[in-house]
Amino acid sequence: MHKGKGMKFVGDSRISAERISNVPKDYSEYPGRTEAFWPNFLLKEWLAGSVFLAGFLCLTLAHPSPLEGMADPTDAGYIPLPDWYFLFLYELLKYDFASGPYILFGIIIIPGLAFGGLLLAPFLDKGPGRRPHQRPVAVGMMLLALTSTIWLTYESAAGVDWEQRAEANKPVHPSEQADIDKDSDGYAIFENNCMSCHGEDLQGGAAGPPLTGIDHSAEEIKDIAQNGIGSMPPDQFSGSDEELDQLAEFIMSVNEDE
Ligand code: HEC
Numbered sequence: 506m507h508k509g510k511g512m513k514f515v516g517d518s519r520i521s522a523e524r525i526s527n528v529p530k531d532y533s534e535y536p537g538r539t540e541a542f543w544p545n546f547l548l549k550e551w552l553a554g555s556v557f558l559a560g561f562l563c564l565t566l567a568h569p570s571p572l573e574g575m576a577d578p579t580d581a582g583y584i585p586l587p588d589w590y591f592l593f594l595y596e597l598l599k600y601d602f603a604s605g606p607y608i609l610f611g612i613i614i615i616p617g618l619a620f621g622g623l624l625l626a627p628f629l630d631k632g633p634g635r636r637p638h639q640r641p642v643a644v645g646m647m648l649l650a651l652t653s654t655i656w657l658t659y660e661s662a663a664g665v666d667w668e669q670r671a672e673a674n675k676p677v678h679p680s681e682q683a684d685i686d687k688d689s690d691g692y693a694i695f696e697n698n699c700m701s702c703h704g705e706d707l708q709g710g711a712a713g714p715p716l717t718g719i720d721h722s723a724e725e726i727k728d729i730a731q732n733g734i735g736s737m738p739p740d741q742f743s744g745s746d747e748e749l750d751q752l753a754e755f756i757m758s759v760n761e762d763e
Pocket of ligand 1: 695698699700701702703712713714715716719720721726729730734735736737738741742752
């Protein structure tokens with residue numbers, strides 16, 4: 506016979522005789538609807554995580570992330586861009602409602618609402634169902650976030666010529682760098698007239714091609730400096746004829762070294 510079975514003990518009136526448990530029922534009472542966190546759930550999470558990790562490792566080995574050249578403070582034409590996973594936030598700032606006088610919307614309020622919504626998601630939609638159509642709020646928020654992130658990233662990336670950008674910002678190995686005498690008079694003239702577009706090391710920039718590895722005579726270089734060529738505007742050079750000779754000679758000398 507079990508001790509106390511079928512009996513009610515009366516004691517302190519502040520303590521309920523029927524003890525109501527505040528411990529949630531065991532998962533085994535909902536067969537098929539839930540599962541143990543340890544080890545079942547954690548194992549699944551871990552498996553999915555390992556697959557992604559291995560995938561990313563293979564991807565980084567097969568396709569290393571491209572590096573750009575050294576930062577060049579003299580290159581006014583360089584347009585800095587955030588990494589791809591932040592492009593959507595960057596794109597947001599191009600819209601009128603999220604820039605200028607409304608910049609606070611772009612930098613704090615909209616991203617804050619989105620990320621805050623992510624944090625609050627479990628509290629905004631507390632329905633017990635696990636199927637998508639039973640969770641309209643959560644699913645709606647997720648779809649909205651997903652589509653806007655993908656759309657903004659696409660909009661931002663579509664306007665950039667990535668090949669050209671990578672070409673113009675290639676990292677240069679020190680051994681491949683042109684041998685440039687930066688103390689020469691020719692370099693000083695280059696610095697004053699041409700560097701803003703053609704780069705500190707004549708490596709080119711967003712506004713102009715490299716001047717290394719070109720095949721022009723001194724006469725042609727002088728002509729280009731004065732009259733421009735293609736998309737290079739004329740009258741980039743200002744100075745004496747003697748300086749123009751020095752400039753052409755300097756650019757020639759850089760190209761001879763190669
Ligand atoms: C406003 C930007 C800008 C400045 C400043 C500038 N250039 Fe250019 N330069 C360009 C662009 C853009 C091109 C490419 C033109 C084309 O092919 O359409 C170019 C092309 C050239 C070329 C031909 C390169 C080749 O591959 O054939 C030479 C040579 C050249 N520039 C010399 C100079 C010299 C010398 C100066 C200084 C006096 C100078 N540039 C200043 C923008 C500039």
